[in-house]
Amino acid sequence: MDTQQDMAEAGTIRSNSAELGQGAELGQGEGLALAEFHDACGRIRAAIETVIDGKSEAARLALTVLLAQGHLLLEDVPGVGKTMLAKTLAKTIDCSVHRIQFTPDLLPSDVTGVSIYNQDKHRFEFRPGPVFANIVIGDEINRASAKTQSALLECMEEHQVTVDGTSYSLDTPFMVIATQNPIEMEGTYPLPEAQRDRFMARISMGYPDLRAEMEMLETHQSVSPLVAVRPVVTVDEVRRMVATVRDVYVSPAVKEYTVNIGRATRDHPHLRLGASPRAMLQLLRAAKATAALNGRDFVLPDDVASVAEAVLAHRLILDRKAVTAGEDASSVVASVVAKVPVGGESRRVSP
Template identity: 60%
Template sequence: MSEASMAERDVHRREPEREAEPGRETAGERIEAAVGSVISGKHAEIRTMLTVLLAEGHVLLEDVPGVGKTQLARAFAAAIGGSVRRIQCTPDLLPSDITGMSVLDQKTGELRFQPGPVFANIVIADEINRASPKTQAALLECMAEGQVTVDGVTHVLPTPFLVVATQNPIDMEGTYALPEAQRDRFMARLELGYPDEAAEHAMVTARETAQPLDAVRAVTSQAQFQAEIDEARAVRAHELVERYAVRLARATRGHPDVRLGASPRATLQLVRAAKAHAHLLGRDWLSPDDVKALAPHVLPHHLVMHDPQARHDEARAVVAQALASTAAPIMR
């Protein structure tokens, strides 16, 4: 048997999943329950967002106003613990309003760096596409490198560092479309959509006398959440599964409707998110099914379509075609 055949045989062999201790919730389950107490009927969206946060990615929430985008971000921030800062993006917001600036210390006569709101574990950039392109660009270095450079001096951001940005649809008045370089920094783009009738009624009832978000408390410490991140990063990925992720990304680049396909950064983000997905399922090894589960959330917003008016649904259709046409290693 050839080495390639032996490798394929090994990746097909199903390994046992770790069994959770009876009666003991995992950190992920506690976080999901805490967030679910605020956002009703959105279990899949909550799980996907938790997966991306564990993969040290940044999340872009896009939908019409009033469906709970900011509430979801705030609920995650409260449940995870650590420092939280919110930036309300407006057309007159300056880059220094995000990163911070050097100010003159009246006592010493020296310049002193005053950190901006980006110096937090979780940064909520609310309505990011209402900020000017110049201000949007101020987040690029922060999101990609975990640091800020002001007046030639580099300042390292705290860890974990996660950006949860919300935006309204780009056809709404007063919004600026995020440039490709900015979208590429986000690991996943999620839509909440309207709740079903039962969930909407439950929301009305729950908020008649109280605000559920006020009752959310940290269910894990900053150190514990960082440990979960480290475990997700350590999930083993077989070469054949990694190659499957690469082939999926490459399949988007040759599509006739796509001008720019998924970038290599998107491929890296897909594998990292898939590892976090496996970790949440109690596995320390990566399955092709993990890649399949995350591809519809990670890849579409990285695509640049030939038609500038193309909707996100069209990019999702391209990814669906890539999934259908790309053979995956079959688990035995």
């Protein structure tokens, strides 16, 4: 382990043998070289920014979640481009994409699929639902009932769907991009904690700035720029990009720093529910994707801190004292990251 750490500090690509084994099990093969990886990421981000004006950070976080094999929750008021971002990211990849419009009358079988009796063959046949795709866009997920929302739980965690006692595997890569309006708006059903915990990150789009909004009025009048978006990477390239992220090295000190952030949320006086162990795994994966996007084959504590709010805030439950004091989940995460020591390393010291 000491030798491995020294080599990482010299800037050499290394990864844990367990992670290499996990990548092989998923059939992702060899990763891309960092130069190829960076070029592919640049093409994806450039394609997204032709449609989404002034939201480069949101585009970067969406790409981070894709490369970290997570699921993305886009939450904000109507009309700020949540669905447009999801559709644009999906169109940049030459893969299968299905969209589900969640409504109060949507049934679980409308999501996962259903077994139908074939009279000619005298047997039941499974008809796959829209969840059988590389990228699944769930529009306004909190418009559906909790029963229908729960149809996504198994596929998001285990990459499989079980119908009538039979399990069906989903293809890789597999990503759910869900949009939702804030829960205080009429006609919505808040996502249960178990489902929020399955989303790697939550992004709030926010309103565009003046320049971006003026440019949108100029370019979006006659035809949507989404029409001109074409795939810039293949599914195989995405699998290799994911393998590249898996090969990013994480030192024991950075792992300890990540765990300490999670444990600090569980002991925080303003929280009734802190970060789960699953949240720690996803925080580290997002940090590895961030490091790769920054052109490094090793993770710094800064990579963990930079994605902590997006990965952790939507999983936390505030107590009454925090609400009374005007705190929210994002401010609590920021205070935790500011207080947790990095250990013997400086956050910004390069290897």
